[in-house]
Amino acid sequence: MEIMSTRLMLLDSASLYFRAFYGVPDQRDDPNAPPNNAIRGFLDMIATLVSAHRPTHLAACWDNDWRPAFRVEAIPSYKSHRVATAPSPVADTAAPDQAHPASGDAEEVPDDLAPQVPVIVDMLAALGIARIGSDGYEADDVIGTLAHAYKGRMPVDVVTGDRDLFQLVDDAHEISVLYTARSGVRDAERVDEAFLRAKYDVLNGDAYRDMSVLRGDTSDGLPGVTGIGEKTAAKLIAAYGSLAGLRQAIDDGDPALKGAQRARLEAGADYLDRAPRVVAVAMDAPVPSIDLAVPTDVVDAALMSRLASEYGLTNNVNRVLSALGI
Numbered sequence: 670m671e672i673m674s675t676r677l678m679l680l681d682s683a684s685l686y687f688r689a690f691y692g693v694p695d696q697r698d699d700p701n702a703p704p705n706n707a708i709r710g711f712l713d714m715i716a717t718l719v720s721a722h723r724p725t726h727l728a729a730c731w732d733n734d735w736r737p738a739f740r741v742e743a744i745p746s747y748k749s750h751r752v753a754t755a756p757s758p759v760a761d762t763a764a765p766d767q768a769h770p771a772s773g774d775a776e777e778v779p780d781d782l783a784p785q786v787p788v789i790v791d792m793l794a795a796l797g798i799a800r801i802g803s804d805g806y807e808a809d810d811v812i813g814t815l816a817h818a819y820k821g822r823m824p825v826d827v828v829t830g831d832r833d834l835f836q837l838v839d840d841a842h843e844i845s846v847l848y849t850a851r852s853g854v855r856d857a858e859r860v861d862e863a864f865l866r867a868k869y870d871v872l873n874g875d876a877y878r879d880m881s882v883l884r885g886d887t888s889d890g891l892p893g894v895t896g897i898g899e900k901t902a903a904k905l906i907a908a909y910g911s912l913a914g915l916r917q918a919i920d921d922g923d924p925a926l927k928g929a930q931r932a933r934l935e936a937g938a939d940y941l942d943r944a945p946r947v948v949a950v951a952m953d954a955p956v957p958s959i960d961l962a963v964p965t966d967v968v969d970a971a972l973m974s975r976l977a978s979e980y981g982l983t984n985n986v987n988r989v990l991s992a993l994g995i
Contacts, residue, residue: 678724681829716988731802797964813950836878879912894937
């Protein structure tokens with residue numbers, strides 16, 4: 670009998686259900702029927718991932734707060750362009766632990782996606798797939814905390830379309846990212862340290878994080894240091910070993926840092942004081958102690974059947990059950 674080695678898969682849930690919403694066609698014959706494309710896509714993604722990578726442990730990581738107060742306090746522009754101008758329907762229909770984010774800001778969510786999120790929540794509960802969030806923290810922080818807690822105990826696959834989580838890559842502890850943004854879930858790119866060296870010219874996840882601080886990220890409202898792009902940021906981190914090493918060299922008057930580049934780095938000192946608190950994924954978010962083992966039986970068959978019937982999910986649910994071996 671083959672003994673299966675343990676493996677943990679952590680899903681960046683919002684990244685996946687947003688991708689499903691935009692990537693899976695709305696096939697409703699009746700426009701009055703509830704939308705289901707994000708739900709169908711999300712379930713199919715789980716089936717595909719479990720079948721392809723055979724995790725023994727699985728968690729759908731959740732944004733209890735998509736714009737945490739500690740990040741907004743550090744950089745007020747953090748995700749500010751994505752704040753809904755009116756209360757999002759998700760805030761009214763979401764699970765209790767995500768209904769009132771600590772930031773007080775609702776994320777702008779498409780009208781047809783909002784009512785599908787609580788159905789995803791209920792379906793995960795019915796299937797017995799662990800869903801984990803932490804009040805005041807993003808899913809990224811939950812993922813970081815769980816990856817840190819499990820490192821050395823089993824390999825960890827982080828599934829996301831968000832490059833921010835590349836900072837968790839750690840070959841020594843078998844933590845890698847299955848990156849879905851370019852090739853989708855079925856052909857997700859495995860991001861390890863060799864990938865980071867080839868693509869970004871940084872050595873590891875820590876170096877990627879420090880490079881990201883310097884470069885900034887307009888999609889998250891992080892300006893970066895003016896005039897310091899990705900390639901220059903990577904070269905600076907390579908030369909000085911880390912962001913802390915670079916800043917020490919600036920303070921020490923390193924003659925290699927001169928002219929416009931020195932002026933830009935000095936002008937960005939206040940930003941560089943604050944940005945690491947925003948960019949760095951938390952490793953100590955308070956997460957509940959939950960058994961992450963892949964379910965071996967359906968937890969609530971009645972709820973699962975009702976949702977499958979009401980939202981037209983029978984085929985998608987069957988794919989998940991088959992992948993889980995239930």
